[in-house]
Each structure stands twice: as C-alpha cells, then as structure tokens.
Amino acid sequence: MDEFEMSSKGEMTANPCGSIRANCNYIGSEMAKKHTIESLATLKILRHLVKYPHSTVIGLLVGTTDGDALVISDAIPLAHHWLDLSPMLEVGLALAKIHVQSKNLKLLGTYVAHSRIDLTVLDVVSQRLNDSLQFDSSIALVVDNQKLDSTENPLIPYTRLKANEWKKLEATDFQTNLPKDWVHCEGSIGDFDDHLEDLGVDWLVNPTIRNKHHAGSSLLMNEITFK
Template identity: 25%
Template sequence: MCEVEIGTRVYAKMCLHAARYPHCTVSGALVGRRGNGCVTLCDCVPINHLYLPLALSLEVALTQIDSWCAPQGLVIAGYYQANAGLKDNSPGCAAQRTASLISEYQEDAVLIMLDNEHLSLNPGVPPLTVLHQNSSKDWVPKEKTLVMWGHWEETQRITRQLLHAKAYQRLVDFDTHLDDIRADWTNQELNLEIARLSAAANGRT
C-alpha cells in the first residue's frame, strides 16, 4: 500500500481555506509527486466555498489545475474537504465522487477530510483523516503508519503564524477566481510566504 507524505504548504493552505470560510463547506485539489512507493503532497489548490462542485465547474477547475501541474512534474493526487458542520468530518457523496473521479486518472489518490472540531492553533495531532480506496472502491481511512509528516511541529508553528497574521484573507479559491479572473488561484504570494517562514524555521535566508 502506498505511503503518503503531507507537506507544510498543503496543511497550511487547507487550514487557511477553512478559516477564510468557517461557515461553508470548502474543498480543493491535492497536488503532489509520485516516487519510490510514496505520494508526496506538496501543494493544494482551493476550489470551492460557495457550493459543492458541480460537474462542469469542477471539470474546468481540474483541467486548469492539471495544465498548471504538468510542466512542474506534478499530478493531481487527491481531494480535500472541510464540511460546514463543526462535528461533521464524514466524506459525503460529493467528496467521494470527486475523489473517485481523480482516482480514475491517478493511482493511489487520497481523500483528506479536515476535522473542524479539532482545528485550532495548537491541535497537537493532525486534525484530519486521510482516506484511500480499497479493493471494493470504498473510501476508508488509510493506516496511520502510512501517513507521514516530515516536520509536524514546524508545520503547526508556521500555520499558527499565518492564522495569527490573518493570511487567510489573501487566499484565493476557484470560486473567487471565477468572480475575478485577475485573482491568482495558484496563491503564489502565500506559497512564497510559507516558503519564507519555513526557511526561517530552518535557519536559512
């Protein structure tokens, strides 16, 4: 079974998406690389907050994301979602359907469900569940030993700094981009800020 490694940028941006729209269901695509029996999730692209993705809007978003990924040697490796309900972290039909669509093109795709009730500045353990498709095509939790965090303490610290700075106000998802095509759905400004915070945490300039 394939291992999954979750990078700082992915976790931070998922949390920022949920923080920007705390009363909405938010979702997006997980982006990563495959190699040596492992999928490394290195980025995510926020897609929705206004409604669960319709077939056409989702297809447009995934097509653009795929075109953006290819030159970088990246693939759409899964899907994430945070439900609107505080205590609801179950993968509904829409989330499973979208993740299944991605899995048709990308082996070992994952579905990440954020746990809203435990999203905080100091969560202790990662407040999310990573699911994969079993042989029956059902989405079930992945074994925890197959989910890796390279720098969980650093990831928490950087995410906490971003939330304190209200960086979520600058996050752009596809819904926002469709309202204003000048809005950057790749969130390069945030990516650079996360990279800067990561470099500072590791003593680099």
C-alpha cells in the first residue's frame, strides 16, 4: 500500500466567495504520479455539495496533463438527480466533452459527495463514469463530509490502476484550512440537472463562481497536490 504525506505551506485567507487552496503533498510509490488540484476546482466541488446537502452529487474534473502529472484546474458539476448511468447523464457527459475539447482541456476524472455523511467509498456509478471518459490515468475524488467542519483536507483521492481496479491513497499526515464562510456562497453554482430545469443555468462554466474566484486571485492561496 502506498503511503503519502501532506504538508501545508503559507497562510489560508478566508474569502467568503473567493478561492480555496491548500498545499498538500502525497508521497506514493516510486512510480506514483503527481497530481495537482487547483482552487477553482476545489471551490466548485464544495459549493456543489453544500447546495444539495441531502443528495449525492457528482461532477467532472477538468484540466491538462504535464507528462504523467494531472493538473486539475476546473470542475463541472454534473448531477444531483441522475445518480446512475441514465440517458440524461450520458447527454450531460457528451456536452461536457464537447465543451472541454473546445477549450483544449481534458476530462481527467470525477468527484462525488455522498448524501450519507459517513460514506466515503468510490461508488460504482463514479467508476463507470470514469471508464466512459476513456482516460487511462483517471482520478476520482470522494468528499469526506465529516471533515467539512474541520481543518482537515476533505478530498479523498482514488487512482485507477487498471479497468475496474481503483486504489485509495491513505493519508499519514496532512493539514489544510478552509475559509469559514465558503458555505454561504452555494447559490451561485448550477449543475446539468439545474440546466434541464432552467436553460439559463450555465453549468459548464458557472461564471459567477469563476468571476469571484478571479477577483480573489490576488489573495494568498495554496493548492492541493497528490503524488
């Protein structure tokens, strides 16, 4: 089993509708890959789950590759209603692929936050959704809901070893801080389910969050790094 460490550097600045970044290093085996999750992606994941606290929410991780490393720069909230590989979920995935390709980016993986506060497993739907991305180095993040009110990093990373085989990375030491007021900004995000109910919802970009994130870009921020 791989072991990894997380170290936090710098000071976290609380910005209610701004950005979140934590600097964490996960040390794995010699063949482990280093993956970075930037603040905009983290912020969208957290806003998505807070908007629908009684539903399981799933979404897509967007970014680029740098050799063997994945740089996750954004996230696309996908669903809080369709929690199986339904035709509607497949439509949303197809639209997301077109959008990402138009930006010269890639779909690198998925995230999920379960409705059950104690559930931290990588579910079958997330695994199948990752398989449909046809990306060999896919990564999946599961939110540990019990850590949302603490200073611990709430994102649990899973890496795909091969088809239908995923590996959870176990933390040995980590520390990160989240702005206390980020939970009050959830109304500015929308997913594909929201778009189906209101076509004016720009679920692919969520410009309100993006604009507020850029407005706070001058603040001191960190990023989460998986290795």
